[in-house]
Amino acid sequence: MLPSHALTDVSSTALGLGVSLAIGLLIGLERERNKHMGPMQAQAGVRTFPLLGLAGATACLIGDTAIYAAALFVTAVAIASYVRTNEKDPGVATEMAMLMTFLLGILSMSSPAFSAGLGVTVAILLASKYRLHLLSRKWLSGTELHDLLILAAASFVVLPLLPDRSLDPWDAFNPRRLWFLVVAVMSIASLGYLAMRALGTKFGLPIAGVASGFVSSTATIGTMAERARGTPSLAAAAASAAVISNVGTVAQLGVVIGLLSQALLRHLALPLLAAGSAAIIAAISTSWKSWNSGHDAAALAGERPFKMRAVLGFVSLLGGIMLASAILRSYLGKASLPWIMAVSGFADVHAAAASAAQAVSTGHIDLQQASWCVLAALASNSSLKCAIALSKGPQGYALRVVSGTLGVVAGFAVTLWLV
Template identity: 35%
Template structure:
């Protein structure tokens, strides 16, 4: 690192200590001078010391960092023991924060000043949110705690262990991809549970539908369709959320295309706008019709925060559809982009959207690429309609059928007109 780089790193180390020290000093601002183990000045110096240690460590060897860290820890232990004589507070948050500050200061000198600064801001935020975090702990019950741990387990532990390559017929089945869908479905159910708890049934379900559309509207459709079978009084709300999530998928397509091939956007603005308006109108109609949804209900919608079995069944269904789609593509003789879009869109819109966008940059007609993207989105919407009708049944199936049916009709009319022009 150059001298100018060292100066920048040391400035970042100072800033990290000051940010964390500001929060710690404010929390104990009522304590008399000299009564705090560490405050604004001490934390700033600790961050600076970490930066200096990192700079010196570049020359004398990396062993200096753990040695200096042990020395800082020793000083903090002495201060903590002295504090216990005058204060009944046995918490060690400030001492741990001081050690983190030192390490972040050292990290700033190891070619990662931005990462160190981000770590400092996150540390200060965690420390400052103490009342809210403690209030959250008081509101979380044993079932929700297990759900948090289970979701963390299937995400952080299992995903890295799964191979990222194709198996089975034609290499169609990718274990990691399928398991990511399991995690996604579980996460949507988990998010929906807490959204309902915080915002109530109506706002919580609709809020979940809106943001699930940015991740996986298919996963949301499956989750709510399963829930609707045992909670029929909430079916109108579930239907509105499904149509909302499916509608949110179309603006997301524009973002993906814009990132890969912006030249395709002009031809997609009109169909996406038309479909989005139709879907948004259907959502409003369903949401308005469900304004009294849940009255007289005896249960809470999305009461279970974690349902792994549902997610596993969807992954199995996805695997079957993926193999069937690949078989159709191969044995139909690869009938072209439209057939590929139709088959691929049944399982995943993002993949075919990105593929056609790349193909448009290497010779594929822009019109064909645009039509293929819309066809894929319509196929995906039809799959969600089928899931809702086949799984939820009853009133939700009819309501989703009406809402998504209007979306499919709008897309089909545009596609038919443009293809025959």
């Protein structure tokens, strides 16, 4: 009978060999379906790729010399495959798949789970050739691709390089947290934009309103007011989009608060949910028929996922108000914070909420004080929205927007009081 450690070695070796074989079969099946017919057909298929995976695993068992020799052989085979097929298929996807299968076979002997995940990813990429080509050439415009690359750079290049600590004596300015807000705003706006593109005009109106609300609900209400005044037949539809933009405001409040203070987000989860639900109900009751009326939702949402200058301006305003609030709080005391938040809310409710959340995370105020600060900021910001709707839009539009916006504040306040 074999000792336990020998049984463990045998089982791990068998697992690695099995994973390398499974990866080769999966990639080989995909390549087999994409072979060119006739004498110029691709060399590698459902038999070659499993052998490549097993070759990598076997070379790993033998040692470094075998890995180097097998790598040279696989490279030579890949070059020969490309030379034979480059006239009809100048791409190198099959040759790269051969190399990846060999490398994943080696990796499967030490990290079978990780190797299996990468193998599935490779197979999905290969099978999605036509969809990815359609996405890059027809579905995405140059501007949209540019914005996507900016989002990727902001997320994976800039964010990891920023220090995760406060740089000021008031514990208000944390570069990584602020830049995380930049990434969050861009991501949310992009998701809303892509959802509108995917769902079309039937559900485009409410989605356009929500997506615009992530950028600026106040600006959305002003834009919709001008559209309603210029085209009275669109008053109900514009009011519906304007009211539902408050959903974007509430959702972004949750993101901003959660990034700075998880405790405050948990405390305000029900009030935020009630406020968002009130906005949805008000938007539906305002003009549910307009959602299927075929209006140009893309014009309401804009022509690109986000504008970098607007996002940076938004987060700069957040950071400035957070810093100013921290300085004023240090001189005027904690009791002044609700009044400071109410004034800040006229400029931007998210900045005021961020200041309250930051104060909670640094221990300067408790959850109850922070909650009333958020309510004060939301109320002052909502009053500004109502004033814009009354001053810019026709009466029918203004009444719908004012009632819906006040319902959002009432839902938040009542739920907060009950909690």
